[in-house]
Amino acid sequence: MxxxxxxxxxxxxxxxxxxxxxxxxxxxxxxxxxxxxxxxTSWKRRGYTFEGGIHWLIGSKPGVPLNDIWTETGALAENNPVYFKDPVYTLLDGNERTSLHRDLRTLSKDFPEDRFFLALMRFHVWCFTFFHTPVQDIFGLKVRHPREFSILEFVKMGPAVLLTPFLMLFSARKYISRFRSRKLRHLLEAVVDPDINALSLIYTLSSFTGGDSGYxxxxxxxxxxxxxxxxxxxxxxxxxxxxxxxxxxxxxxxxxxxxxxxxxxxxxxxxxxxxxxxxxxxxxxxxxxxxxxxxxxxLLTSQCMFIALGVKADLSAYPRCMKIMLRNPLMAGGIEYDSITVNNYSKEAGYAPEGCTTLTAILSGRSYHYWKEARENGTYAALKQQVIEDFIKALQETVPEVEGNVEVTDMATPVTYERYCDTFEGSYMSDWLPGHFACxxxxxxxxxxxxxxxxxxxxxxxxxxxxxxxxxxxxxxxxxxxxxxxxx
Ligand SMILES: Cc1cc2nc3c(=O)[nH]c(=O)nc-3n(C[C@H](O)[C@H](O)[C@H](O)COP(=O)(O)OP(=O)(O)OC[C@H]3O[C@@H](n4cnc5c(N)ncnc54)[C@H](O)[C@@H]3O)c2cc1C
The missing domain is CATH 3.50.50.60 (FAD/NAD(P)-binding domain)
Structure with a gap:
């Protein structure tokens, strides 16, 4: 052996x-x-479960090639059925709510002023309908259960392959900037880190519309x-x-x-x-x-700060995944945020004690050097505490039930990811910035x-x-x- x-x-x-x-x-x-x-990974703190990893899983839909890997490795089994959230994001701007549904046609009704570019975006998303992360066998290998290779499948991926180089030239933010509605821009910016290439945005949207990417x-x-x-x-x-x-x-x-x-x-x-x-x-x-x-x-790295709260209040009236527009910007890790995207686990069984709610947020952006320096000069814990407090203040403008009810807090910075997993500059994912090919x-x-x-x-x-x-x-x-x- x-x-x-x-x-x-x-x-x-x-x-x-x-x-x-x-x-x-x-x-x-x-x-x-x-x-x-x-x-x-996810972890527990005083009865609250904090989901620090999967927000959507590409390949969770049966029949998609990647699903074979998740089932063959036991990742998806009977004890973790997948559910597919819809709407995927809801923008909360004051009292107004607007949602991004898996059926993108609803956007044209909500944002008629952007009908033309929405139709173009839907066309780009459609081009990726048959594009899946390929799971193939390499040449010259003896394989017990060879994967079928269908020329038709390959041909169906053609539109996506042709569009790919174009979408890689600019950022998701640039792509989104063509929309007139500020709300629509904010909603779409919740989908991926807007500084990475537009391909990631379109690919992710197509996995939503195709019924994939569950939890x-x-x-x-x-x-x-x-x-x-x-x-x-x-x-x-x-x-x-x-x-x-x-x-x-x-x-x-x-x-x-x-x-x-x-x-x-x-x-x-x-x-x-x-x-x-x-x-x-x-x-x-x-x-x-x-x-x-x-x-x-x-190399350019994807970095984030992760904030988790255990709240002694039932927040099931709020959307599962909400992008909240802030009245005053939030400063965290040396970066200014005019909105926060918050995951609300109130409808997930077992994530919080009875009548309580787990909330989490990912603040994307390159803050590694800020936190590294803070660690070295002894201000790390205090700065982290400040970010958590400012975050709660910003959140309670829109979710007032949070005020005075936060009983558990936790925060990870890129330095945390570096310490636990030794990832370079605490990054959690490989990245392709616009115009760059991977190294x-x-x-x-x-x-x-x-x-x-x-x-x-x-x-x-x-x-x-x-x-x-x-x-x-x-x-x-x-x-x-x-x-x-x-x-x-
Ligand atoms: C907050 C957050 C949200 C995310 N959301 C999503 C999502 O919704 N969908 C999605 O697809 N992806 C998501 N990701 C990204 C995804 O989780 C990662 O890209 C992926 O898990 C990386 O897997 P990996 O095995 O390549 O690397 P890693 O997870 O980095 O695994 C490497 C392992 O090696 C170990 N290690 C390192 N050095 C050594 C050593 N010297 N000796 C022994 N062990 C060592 C580490 O501890 C680690 O366990 C998210 C990530 C984060 C942080």
């Missing part, structure tokens, strides 16, 4: 682990943290635990709180992974920890290959050493983690002449 060490039990590492076990490898995963899932009950941690259980049931082993310190050896004659407890020898290693961090820290000396130099030079790490660095996860493919969160985890194991199996097995 060939042996494999995987660095990291994030979603990508778990996907790789499950497929490698099924294909007959003896697999050990080393995980720095105490839980599976990496940055895709699995129990959230990120239940999903990651399902995957970890599948992995261990196949004979895999996860060593938690065991960071990999160094990867030694060229790969060809096997590798040694150093941990604080000693050394683990195996035929191959898959590094699912952030490749940008790994290339500087995990090898005997920082990697100097062309791709590594390009990545050092060009990826190679999935097969050399025979015996592989990378997977957020830095090995284009922009995206969980779909990229899943697809690269699977493809990486295919490359490994091809190198070693092992048959790839995807299901029992």
């Amino acid at each position: 060939k042996t494999l060490t995987i660095v990291g039990a994030g979603i990508s590492g778990l996907v790789a682990g499950v497929y490698a076990c099924r294909s007959g490898w003896h697999v050990v995963i080393l995980e720095k943290a105490g839980n599976p899932g990496g940055v895709s 699995p009950e129990g959230g990120s941690l239940r999903m990651a635990r399902n995957m970890a259980d599948t992995f261990t049931s196949l004979g895999g082993e996860i060593l938690y709180r065991t960071p990999a310190l160094k990867v030694l050896g060229s790969g060809e004659g096997g590798v040694v992974v150093k941990t604080q407890d000693g050394e683990i020898r195996s035929d191959a290693v898959i590094i699912s920890a952030d490749a940008r961090t790994a290339m500087d820290k995990l090898f005997e000396s920082p990697l100097q290959d062309g791709w590594a130099r390009r990545m050092r030079r060009n 990826n790490a190679p999935m097969r660095y050399r025979k015996g050493i592989y990378f997977t996860g957020q830095r090995t493919a284009f922009s995206g969160g969980l779909p990229i983690a899943a697809e690269t985890g699977r493809r990486c194991v295919q490359k490994l199996c091809r190198d070693y002449g092992v048959e790839f097995v995807s299901r029992s």
